[in-house]
Amino acid sequence: MMLEENDLPEIRVNVIERAGSARKQWMNCRIGEHLQLETDNLASYFFAKWEPIVFDLLLLAAAVEFCDKVKKRPKLAWGRSIHLRLPVHEVSAWQKASVGEELIRALELLTGDRWQIEFVQRRTVAPAPQQGMLPLEDKVAVIPFSEGLDSRAVAGLMSQELGARLVRVRLGTKATDRQKDDQGRVMPFTTVPYKVSSGALRFPEPSARSRGFKFAILSGIAAYLANVRRVIVPESGQGALGPSLVTVGQSHDDFRNHPVFTSQMSSFLRTLIGVTITYEFPRLWFTKGQTLQAYTALSGSRDWKTTRSCWQDNRHASVEGKRRQCGICAACMLRRLSVHAAGLEEDEGIYLWEDLGAESLDAAAPAGLKRIETAQRHYALAGTLHLDHLAWLKQSPLGASVIRANVLRLAESLKKPTAEVQNNLDSLLSQHQKEWKSFVTSLPPASFVRKWTALQ
Secondary structure (H helix, E strand, O other): OOOOHHHOOEEEEEEEOOOOOOOOOOEEEEEOOOEEEOHHHHHOOOOOOOOHHHHHHHHHHHHHHHHHHOOOOOOOOOOOEEEEEEEEOOHHHHOOHHHHHHHHHHHHHHHOOEEEEEEEEOOOOOOOOOOOOOOOOOOOEEEEEOOOHHHHHHHHHHHHHHHHHEEEEEOOOOHHHOOEOOOOOEOOOOOOOEEEOOOOOOOOOOOOOOHHHHHHHHHHHHHHHOOOOEEEOOOOHHHHHHHHHOOOOOOOOOOOOOHHHHHHHHHHHHHHHOOOOEEEOOOOOOOHHHHHHHHHHHHOOOHHHHOOOOOOOOOOOEEOOEEOEOOOOHHHHHHHHHHHHOOOOOOOOOEOOOOOOOOOHHHHOOOOOOOOOHHHHHHHHHHHHHHHHHHOHHHOOOHHHHHHHHHHHHHHHHOOOHHHHHHHHHHHHHHHHHHHHHHHHOOOOOOHHHHOOOOO
């Protein structure tokens, strides 16, 4: 269901400095309370020099995340109308028409919302962190690094090629992420330099479409400050392209890890800071299983087993006080498919729903799980159907038009011939189908997963 722009739910967020005045009929988002930019963490970014415009970029990323979470999307539609008012140091740079146009284009492509952003002059200068003075020499690329499977594997593969010239940008927020050198200084880019808090408000919207903006901003800034121009995106083909090829319900196409979105972010950063940051996808035309297989064949390492793919928190992915991965959401199902395709095995006790061969979701539930929430049932069905629909996309009635549209968008963003992109995408989809068929048929005929698929 599409709503007219005037009918969209409205979000008005006024970001204010510590001594700033609140606005009536706005959600007032205070720097220091809702948007916390921590000095030690900032020092890991501004390791060579303080650049106010980069600080403003970090504040923008935090504010966009706040806007995205603070109001739930409508049940029968998707988009919202978001008006953000943000104080910046160099207001003349932000108020250029080209900057605003490129930024709005990126945000609307990513989130499916309608955005209006008003930049105003800061009243005070943000305090610069103590300089880390950790120059990075002879670096050629940065790579976002998290606890995910693709992240571990692709970082390992690229390290074989680039060695110490590859800079890792940590996307986690744990205290253990704050790696320090022998002088006690936080190492560059080892922690996210801000936190977003709901304060007295709450964050009811779980779709997290703005996460792609956070990823692109943090990695783009890291490349700029490290004086390199390449960002390695660690996503494999199913994760990067699958969500835009197989959409869910009324949701806007998901471009969080897609070359169409990163190409637009490159344009935005170029208009603002005057340099071209290129986002590269070395594993775009490979499945996650192929990437994992290549990594383990190269390194012989078993450290992939310590990675985490499930996005669910402790409330929904733990039993008897022990946090696990749920094993049934889309991310977990793709992980399990990929481990199978790579000819590997997980250790026992990794997942809540360990036995996919059980006759029902209830029968597969662990003994300590008191009840299965309705949302979990939906996640399980959606996770299986997403991979199943992707496997049979080329054979579906609407598949040809969906694939054609994606090929054209990819060819433009990657600056590659259409025929080359078509062949690569066809090969990726065929490989995914092969892996999916092998995975599903390895389950017993009575398996609840198998019953949900075209191979039942």
